[in-house]
Each structure stands twice: as C-alpha cells, then as structure tokens.
Amino acid sequence: MSAPVLSVRNLRTHFFTRAGVVKAVDGVSFDLSAGEIMGLVGESGSGKTVTGFSLLGLIDEPGRIVEGSIKLNGVELTSLPDAELRARRGKDISMIFQDPIATLNPMLTIGQQMKLAIDAHERLGKRAAEARAAELLTQVGIPSAVARLRSYPHEFSGGMRQRVAIAIALLHRPAVIVADEPTTALDVSIQAQILFQMRDLANETGTALIWISHDLAVVSSLAKKLAVMYAGRIVEQGPTAALLRDPRHPYTAGLIASLPAMATPGTPLVQIPGTTPSLLSLPTGCPFAPRCELATSDCNTEPEITFVGDRGWRCFHPVSHARELTT
Amino acid sequence: MSAFLTVDDVSRVFGPNLNTGEKIAARLGAQVETRSVRAVSDVSLTVSKGETLGLVGESGCGKSTLGRLMAGILAPTSGTVLIDGAPVMVNGVKATTRVQTVFQDPFASLDPRMKVGDTVSEGPIAHGLTTRAQAKAYVAGWFEKVGLDPGWTDRFPHQFSGGQRQRVAIARALAMQPDMLICDEPVASLDVSIQAQIINLFLELTRDLELTTVFISHDLSVVQHVSDRVAVMYLGRIVEVGPVAQVFNNPAHPYTDALFGSVPKLVLDADELVHFDTITGEVPSPLAPPSGCYFHPRCPLATPVCSSDVPCMQSLPDMRTVACHHFKEQFAKSFGKAG
Numbered sequence: 001m002s003a004p005v006l007s008v009r010n011l012r013t014h015f016f017t018r019a020g021v022v023k024a025v026d027g028v029s030f031d032l033s034a035g036e037i038m039g040l041v042g043e044s045g046s047g048k049t050v051t052g053f054s055l056l057g058l059i060d061e062p063g064r065i066v067e068g069s070i071k072l073n074g075v076e077l078t079s080l081p082d083a084e085l086r087a088r089r090g091k092d093i094s095m096i097f098q099d100p101i102a103t104l105n106p107m108l109t110i111g112q113q114m115k116l117a118i119d120a121h122e123r124l125g126k127r128a129a130e131a132r133a134a135e136l137l138t139q140v141g142i143p144s145a146v147a148r149l150r151s152y153p154h155e156f157s158g159g160m161r162q163r164v165a166i167a168i169a170l171l172h173r174p175a176v177i178v179a180d181e182p183t184t185a186l187d188v189s190i191q192a193q194i195l196f197q198m199r200d201l202a203n204e205t206g207t208a209l210i211w212i213s214h215d216l217a218v219v220s221s222l223a224k225k226l227a228v229m230y231a232g233r234i235v236e237q238g239p240t241a242a243l244l245r246d247p248r249h250p251y252t253a254g255l256i257a258s259l260p261a262m263a264t265p266g267t268p269l270v271q272i273p274g275t276t277p278s279l280l281s282l283p284t285g286c287p288f289a290p291r292c293e294l295a296t297s298d299c300n301t302e303p304e305i306t307f308v309g310d311r312g313w314r315c316f317h318p319v320s321h322a323r324e325l326t327t
Numbered sequence: 328m329s330a331f332l333t334v335d336d337v338s339r340v341f342g343p344n345l346n347t348g349e350k351i352a353a354r355l356g357a358q359v360e361t362r363s364v365r366a367v368s369d370v371s372l373t374v375s376k377g378e379t380l381g382l383v384g385e386s387g388c389g390k391s392t393l394g395r396l397m398a399g400i401l402a403p404t405s406g407t408v409l410i411d412g413a414p415v416m417v418n419g420v421k422a423t424t425r426v427q428t429v430f431q432d433p434f435a436s437l438d439p440r441m442k443v444g445d446t447v448s449e450g451p452i453a454h455g456l457t458t459r460a461q462a463k464a465y466v467a468g469w470f471e472k473v474g475l476d477p478g479w480t481d482r483f484p485h486q487f488s489g490g491q492r493q494r495v496a497i498a499r500a501l502a503m504q505p506d507m508l509i510c511d512e513p514v515a516s517l518d519v520s521i522q523a524q525i526i527n528l529f530l531e532l533t534r535d536l537e538l539t540t541v542f543i544s545h546d547l548s549v550v551q552h553v554s555d556r557v558a559v560m561y562l563g564r565i566v567e568v569g570p571v572a573q574v575f576n577n578p579a580h581p582y583t584d585a586l587f588g589s590v591p592k593l594v595l596d597a598d599e600l601v602h603f604d605t606i607t608g609e610v611p612s613p614l615a616p617p618s619g620c621y622f623h624p625r626c627p628l629a630t631p632v633c634s635s636d637v638p639c640m641q642s643l644p645d646m647r648t649v650a651c652h653h654f655k656e657q658f659a660k661s662f663g664k665a666g
C-alpha cells in the first residue's frame with residue numbers, strides 16, 4: 001500500500017454553544033489512499049458534515065477543532081494559518097454539497113464561475129481556462145460543453161447543476177474531494193449516472209473521495225471502504241462488503257437489518273428501539289448503549305476503537321454474526 | 328375484489344398562473360412562461376378494498392398531484408374520482424371524510440402554535456366523531472394506537488422528534504376514522520432506523536383497521552415492502568400497474584425496467600464491480616413533453632410508432648396493465664434477465 005494522501009487521527013470538533021458543548025465530532029480516525037473511495041454513513045446529526053467541514057478548515061465560531069490531526073500529503077492542516085489553508089482549499093482538497101445551488105452564483109455564467117475558480121489558484125489565459133473548463137464539463141457528462149459555458153445555473157436541471165459542481169471541484173485535480181450527500185436530492189436515474197461517473201473519475205484521476213451518505217446501498221456500490229458514524233464517533237470501519245456482510249458493531253448490524261431490502265415484503269422490519277441521542281446530553285460511556293440489546297455495565301465506560309486487521313469497531317460486545325440480530 | 332377507489336380518466340392541468348404584469352410582458356413578447364403543465368394525464372386506476380397501492384416515479388412525474396386528486400383535496404381538470412361509488416369531491420369541495428392524507432413533512436402539516444391534542448381532535452369534533460368533552464380521551468386512544476404516550480396531548484409539535492411528529496400526523500388522519508389513507512412520502516424525511524419504526528406501524532395499522540391505502544414514495548424498496556400492487560408514473564401518465572412481485576421482478580414497460588435498474592442495491596461481494604443500468608438523458612420538461620409515448624426519446628426499444636402514437640393501456644394475463652407498443656419484447660427481455 002502506498003502512503004495515504006489523507007490521514008485523520010482522533011479528530012474532535014466541538015461547538016461551544018450557549019446551551020452547552022456540542023461534541024459534533026468526537027473521535028474520527030481514518031486513512032485514505034490515492035484514488036480510493038470511502039463511504040461515510042450515519043443518520044442525521046451524527047457528525048458527517050461537520051467531519052467534512054473540519055477537513056476543509058471550514059469550521060467557524062462557535063465551533064473549533066479541539067483535538068486531533070489532519071494530514072494531507074504529509075502536511076498537518078490543523079496548525080496551518082488561515083491564509084495557507086485557503087490556498088489549499090479548492091486546490092488540494094475540495095467539497096461538493098447536497099445542494100449545488102448553494103455553491104453556484106446565480107448571476108454568473110458557468111464559464112465565468114469556472115474561470116474564477118481556476119484564477120483562485122492558477123494563472124491561465126482566457127482561452128486555456130475555457131478549454132480546461134469545457135474539458136471538465138465533458139468529463140462529468142455535460143453535452144455540448146463549450147456552448148454550456150455561456151449558460152446560467154438556472155438554465156440547468158438539478159442533476160446537471162450537480163455535475164457542474166463536481167466539475168468545479170475537479171478543476172485543480174485535488175488529492176481529496178469530500179462529497180456531502182451529492183446525489184440525495186436527485187432522482188435515481190440521474191444518481192446512477194453520477195455514481196458511475198464518479199467511480200470512473202476517481203479511478204482515472206487518482207483523486208481520493210469521501211462520499212458522505214445516509215444510504216448504505218449507494219455507498220456499497222461506490223466505495224471499497226466504509227466508516228459508520230454515530231453520535232460524532234466512527235463506531236465501525238473497514239472494507240465495505242465485509243463490513244456490510246458481517247457487521248460487528250450492534251448499531252451497524254441494526255442499521256443493515258432494518259433495511260426493507262433485508263426483509264420479506266409485508267413482514268415487520270427489524271427496528272432499532274429509541275431515537276438518536278441529543279449531543280448535549282450524551283450518556284457517559286458508549287453513546288449507543290441505551291438503545292443496545294447487548295449492552296452491559298461494561299458499556300458505562302466508553303470503548304476505544306479495536307482493530308483486527310483492516311476492520312475496526314468501538315464496542316465491548318461486538319456482534320459475531322449479523323444473522324443473530326435478525327432472528 | 329371490487330374497486331373501492333376508482334380513478335376514471337382523470338387529468339389535471341396547472342396553468343402558468345401569470346400576474347397582470349407578466350401577462351402584459353408576455354403580450355409584448357418577453358420571455359414569460361405561458362405554457363401549462365399537464366401534471367396528471369388521462370389516468371385511470373382502481374384500488375381494491377383493503378389493498379395498498381404503491382405509486383412510484385421520478386420527481387415531478389405527478390405522484391403528489393394524483394394523490395391529492397384521489398384524496399379529494401384537488402379538483403381534476405377532467406375525469407372523476409369515486410370512493411365506494413360516491414365522488415370524493417363535489418363542486419371543487421372535498422365531499423368525504425372517508426379518505427385522509429399523511430404527508431412527508433409532519434412539521435409543515437402540524438400547526439406549531441397548537442397543542443398536538445387539539446390538532447388531532449379538531450376534525451373529529453367538527454364531524455361529530457367525538458365531543459369536546461370526550462375529545463381528550465378520544466385523542467389519547469389514538470395516541471396509544473400509534474405508539475405515542477397518551478399523556479403527551481398537551482405538548483406542541485416542536486417538543487416531538489421527527490418520527491414522533493409523523494406518528495401525530497398519522498393519529499390525526501386516523502382519528503377521522505377513514506376507510507382510506509393517502510400517504511405521500513411519509514418516511515422520506517426520517518432516518519433509516521426511524522423509518523423502520525414508522526413502516527412497521529403503518530403495516531400494523533393498515534392490517535388492524537383494514538385500511539385501503541395509496542403509498543407514494545420515491546424509495547422503491549419501501550414501496551416494494553409495503554404494497555400489494557404498484558403503479559409506475561412517467562410525466563403524468565401511468566405506464567404500468569400490477570402486483571408488486573410481477574412489476575418488480577419482470578417489468579413489462581421499458582421505463583419500469585430502467586428505473587428499477589438504476590436503484591443501487593446493497594453490494595455484499597467485494598469483487599463485484601457494480602454495473603448500473605443507467606437510463607440515458609433526463610426526464611423531458613413537462614412543459615413540452617415528447618410526442619407519442621413520452622418515454623420514447625430515452626427508450627432502448629423505441630421504433631417510429633412510439634414517436635407518433637400514444638400507446639394505450641393493455642391488460643396482461645397476470646393482472647397487470649401496461650402502456651407500451653413493445654411490451655412483448657420488454658417482457659422477453661426481463662424474463663431472459665431473471666432466468
């Protein structure tokens with residue numbers, strides 16, 4: 001294995017709000033190699049977006065990275081001055097959001113926006129910039145790219161706008177792209193086209209991808225590597241197929257078992273009891289314990305992540321086989 | 328089984344809704360959208376007593392519009408909707424309490440300033456299903472039925488989680504003692520673990536109360552799980568209807584086949600490089616739908632007849648209907664795939 005392009009260790013990002021400290025990210029570690037795709041899954045509020053923002057240095061007041069290390073191509077990002085971080089953002093690491101409207105300026109043509117994005121990090125003549133922009137639009141599957149450079153965002157469909165956002169993220173061939181639920185708002189037929197293309201692009205360009213999603217099926221068809229978040233922590237991580245086939249953390253096992261695809265039509269689904277806890281009033285110890293059938297008094301202490309080979313889980317009583325939970 | 332809900336040749340057109348300024352601008356030749364959308368186009372359907380009909384299709388294909396037409400809360404431009412032989416709407420006003428609705432976003436559909444108990448009892452009191460004096464006990468009963476603490480009737484919507492709010496919305500619909508529920512994306516905004524809880528509640532209630540249901544969702548695995556039959560829509564038209572197992576396993580319409588082929592499945596084999604059967608292109612604008620079969624520009628089986636003639640609904644021997652000139656070839660293809 002080559003050295004990882006991105007190496008995250010024990011990342012903790014907290015928000016110091018009036019109501020208390022929100023520990024949105026509280027123990028995230030992983031490595032990512034060139035061209036690798038990692039799925040980051042979890043329910044809403046589990047800290048996926050805040051993890052992505054932390055990697056890009058986009059955490060604002062009242063939030064702060066309170067602990068941990070983020071190394072991009074060997075450079076520690078958490079201690080970089082703002083100006084240097086800005087110089088890397090969009091160039092070495094970039095982000096795609098669920099709603100491309102948030103990143104596209106409605107007043108500028110796609111061509112103008114792509115030129116600005118290029119200018120931010122590179123001196124390219126007008127011609128050359130246009131050629132680069134058109135090439136990327138073509139690569140992400142936008143037909144008649146040269147003509148479309150003169151279009152405004154509102155002239156594109158939702159799917160096409162997301163392709164433009166992807167093209168912009170790819171402009172400087174970054175080492176890492178964080179994609180935050182980029183296909184969640186799109187229809188399945190468009191989602192399938194984009195998933196297909198992203199997989200090829202990561203493969204061809206060597207860009208590593210973090211694909212944030214709440215949809216296990218989407219992630220399983222795209223990412224070779226998977227991390228599952230719960231209450232700010234990665235509770236389980238490892239190779240996607242093995243993890244889904246044989247989950248170790250009771251939360252992961254419950255999540256998979258609760259999918260309609262796992263049940264006979266019309267029969268009750270396996271359900272995880274209770275709701276996700278408020279980050280302001282987390283129980284001491286394992287945050288999943290109150291919902292966990294396997295919890296014992298051991299779980300009043302927070303488990304560290306245990307690695308066995310390339311699989312890791314944060315649990316004292318790992319499930320030995322998924323089937324045990326479904327019966 | 329006989330039809331309980333009958334949708335007979337129903338269409339709904341939405342006009343461009345221009346204000347005066349826009350109308351003048353359009354007259355003067357400005358770029359103002361003056362075309363109308365045929366959101367639901369010549370739809371005929373029946374739902375049998377006690378059955379759950381799933382309604383699927385990509386966004387903008389007319390699922391919500393059809394749902395509102397079936398619930399009697401939106402007037403059709405033409406055609407009629409009957410529940411147990413009686414029209415759901417008379418002179419543009421909802422004419423029955425026998426059909427009730429549950430929507431995607433329970434927060435938007437619950438009044439934030441009203442105690443949830445009052446929200447739930449409002450309709451039943453107005454329709455004489457309970458009295459003001461008995462309302463509290465009446466609501467508590469429905470709360471229990473949907474898995475909410477009956478002591479919570481004095482709370483406000485913001486004091487509930489998303490899943491609990493959806494339970495309140497279900498209680499409100501059920502408190503009207505309907506025979507039929509129209510559920511429009513009822514679990515779409517919920518997390519997976521909460522989704523399972525609501526789906527289980529839904530399965531239990533439809534069985535216990537013998538409800539007839541239309542379940543609208545863009546999530547095909549959810550629809551497959553809860554429905555007896557499923558209808559597939561494309562640009563306002565129904566392209567295929569039939570028993571869930573048949574439609575999912577052997578689609579008779581090329582669009583059904585393509586739609587189901589694009590849904591990512593849980594991949595459990597590390598060496599499998601997933602192949603997506605992607606549909607080429609995008610859904611055309613509903614403002615200017617293609618001629619003939621709406622799907623023909625994206626259809627792998629299209630021939631000249633598909634761009635000239637609208638295919639009519641044909642009944643197949645296995646209880647399904649399909650609108651396609653080439654359903655026999657599609658059939659052969661999907662059976663080939665399955666075998």
Ligand SMILES: Nc1ncnc2c1ncn2[C@@H]1O[C@H](COP(=O)(O)OP(=O)(O)O)[C@@H](O)[C@H]1O
Pocket residue numbers: 015017022024042043044045046047048049050051061062063279
């Ligand atoms: N600016 C902020 N101030 C306070 N809390 C925040 C802020 N941003 C995010 N959070 C909290 O951090 C937690 C994780 O959020 P997020 O990363 O957006 O979750 P996800 O993307 O997994 O749905 C949530 O509880 C959220 O309320």
Ligand SMILES: Nc1ncnc2c1ncn2[C@@H]1O[C@H](COP(=O)(O)OP(=O)(O)O)[C@@H](O)[C@H]1O
Pocket residue numbers: 341342364365366384385386387388389390391392393613
């Ligand atoms: N009130 C309305 N006014 C104008 N157009 C509408 C209205 N409601 C829906 N439409 C249009 O009708 C079509 C079908 O919409 P809808 O029934 O919401 O689809 P779905 O629920 O399948 O996403 C879309 O093109 C939509 O823009």
Ligand SMILES: [Mg+2]
Pocket residue numbers: 048049050180
């Ligand atoms: Mg998020």
Ligand SMILES: [Mg+2]
Pocket residue numbers: 390391392
């Ligand atoms: Mg809708």
